[in-house]
């Protein structure tokens with residue numbers, strides 16, 4: 001109730017928790033690569049044992065980056081409905097496909113086997129692990145670092161005439177403005193509520209009414225966005241930004257021995273997950 | 281006359297229970313009487329905007345109590361709509377919030393939401409626009425996007441006035457206005473208080489306007505009220521000014537300087553006229569007799 005208007009706290013995109021840990025100091029390119037590899041390994045890991053190890057490992061990652069685990073859990077919260085729906089569907093309809101193991105229940109089309117049960121549990125675990133791992137990545141890496149890392153990694157695509165730099169610039173700007181607009185929107189909602197506006201009074205199917213209620217926010221927000229964009233253009237041009245020009249960077253990333261070691265470790269860990277025949 | 285707003289030990293933390301938690305209010309005590317004009321001053325980030333958002337229920341107390349016109353804001357069954365009509369809040373830089381195409385429609389938004397009959401809405405819009413200093417006939421059909429910043433601010437003010445609030449809360453109403461519009465707006469705010477008998481609470485960084493408008497001043501620092509009193513009590517007290525690093529109106533600064541040179545002036549005489557009278561009094565021969573060199 002007291003949080004009626006506190007939008008900013010729900011926005012985790014672009015939220016960066018600088019704790020200065022080992023994980024924070026890694027080269028963003030290495031972090032991105034390692035995260036990608038790890039997620040791939042998780043996607044292919046379908047044993048209980050492997051998943052428990054990854055779960056423990058991702059908790060360890062939170063520890064290492066000195067980010068409270070609560071943060072990861074708050075990322076999982078909005079995904080719970082999906083996880084549940086997915087689990088129910090898999091439980092009910094995957095019995096034919098994952099038909100190995102013992103049959104627990106057979107009722108018409110619905111077959112539940114130990115394999116389909118495993119699928120359900122493992123998928124849910126994998127979902128959570130992936131959210132954890134990517135949360136650690138985004139919480140420990142500033143958006144600037146992320147986009148720079150992304151740009152570096154995508155550089156080979158430049159030979160195929162893919163506009164890597166423009167793409168990463170767009171990403172940087174978009175991510176940078178998410179919290180700004182959340183703030184702006186919060187202010188707008190409060191201002192309109194102060195002069196009698198109400199939001200979300202209709203039921204969810206009264207889409208027209210609900211949309212109309214949002215107009216006092218959407219219209220000014222749009223204008224503010226446009227004005228911000230114009231200001232940004234001016235500021236960039238005032239600093240002689242030219243699209244397509246060669247630019248140097250204020251921050252350059254140096255891959256160190258530590259980064260290499262981390263990548264090697266993640267690689268081995270992922271291979272192990274993938275190859276090792278876990279008994280359960 | 282009773283107490284309109286009563287705040288007891290109010291605490292508020294933004295993003296509570298996250299590592300980014302920030303305590304913006306740390307035990308605020310204050311009460312505002314009906315018909316008063318009070319100013320809230322304090323450095324940037326001291327929690328002024330956070331505090332005033334509690335007055336119309338935009339923020340609910342996390343700890344402590346806020347009572348507005350006898351209603352407890354912690355009460356879950358509170359009539360928020362009624363409260364927001366009673367307490368009109370004008371935000372900092374309110375010109376961003378206009379969204380209708382025509383000025384008249386934008387001002388009418390609040391009364392229409394109240395479900396008033398059209399005739400009454402029209403009367404209210406007329407009244408509110410005139411109160412805010414916009415001619416109803418000339419301005420009601422002007423497009424909102426083609427107004428100057430100062431005019432937009434008046435439209436936004438009119439939009440809140442159209443709710444006919446008992447208490448008007450303004451967050452830095454004159455920030456960014458030119459001296460003339462600033463003066464005009466101050467005159468109007470004074471009018472709301474003196475003629476329309478509204479209780480006015482305003483936040484300001486400008487000590488001149490605080491001095492000339494406010495009956496009482498609350499000084500905020502680090503989420504608490506650290507000093508309160510009439511302008512005379514606040515500006516006439518050098519210790520308070522220095523301790524909380526509050527700027528004083530120029531009149532007061534001048535009087536302090538003159539006092540520092542050894543002349544007997546009343547430094548609490550912050551109003552332009554009385555400050556002038558003080559200066560004149562030491563220029564008179566009998567003032568010169570006992571103090572300092574003759575002029």
Ligand SMILES: Nc1ncnc2c1ncn2[C@@H]1O[C@H](COP(=O)(O)OP(=O)(O)OP(=O)(O)O)[C@@H](O)[C@H]1O
Nearest residue numbers: 008294295302304323324325326327328329330331
């Ligand atoms: N939406 C928010 N989320 C998190 N922290 C906030 C938010 N709004 C304000 N704060 C913090 O709370 C503190 C008090 O803010 P507040 O806006 O009340 O200050 P203020 O006294 O109005 O300052 P100013 O004179 O600059 O308007 C500040 O330190 C600010 O950073």
Ligand SMILES: [Mg+2]
Nearest residue numbers: 328329372451
């Ligand atoms: Mg403020």
